[in-house]
Amino acid sequence: MIEIPMDHLSPELLEAVIEDFVSREATDYGVHEVDFSVKVAQVKRQIAAGEVVITFDPDSETCNLLTRHQFRQIQP
Template sequence: MIIPWRDIAPETLNNLIESFVLREGTDYGEHERSLEQKVHDVVRQLKNGEVVLIWSELHETINIMPSGQIPTEQENI
């Protein structure tokens, strides 16, 4: 189920994004980016509709996914 990011309190949204960024792994780019920069990038992507918040009833977790990769209900998010 898609969760509208605008419906989430700003502090909660920031915590969700930080958690996502921290578990998504290491930078392999030329320059290391700070946590703040990574969070800013995800917020920008949410605002642009590039990514969405997905709630998994099966796993009782929330994740951030690219808009084009949203699983169907039959795939048990």
């Protein structure tokens, strides 16, 4: 698993990766529904803060987002 710095992706590709992640993640935001664009902005801020990392798995050729903690746990 390889970490991809956000500045290595074009703004369009970064947005697409985040939107894909948000659209497939079933996240409970409590009693109030959170707008899709707000979720995308939240994830983008988490990536910029280093709390979430963009990963690429060369074996499956897939991109995913993980928390920094999750990423550290799977590294050898």
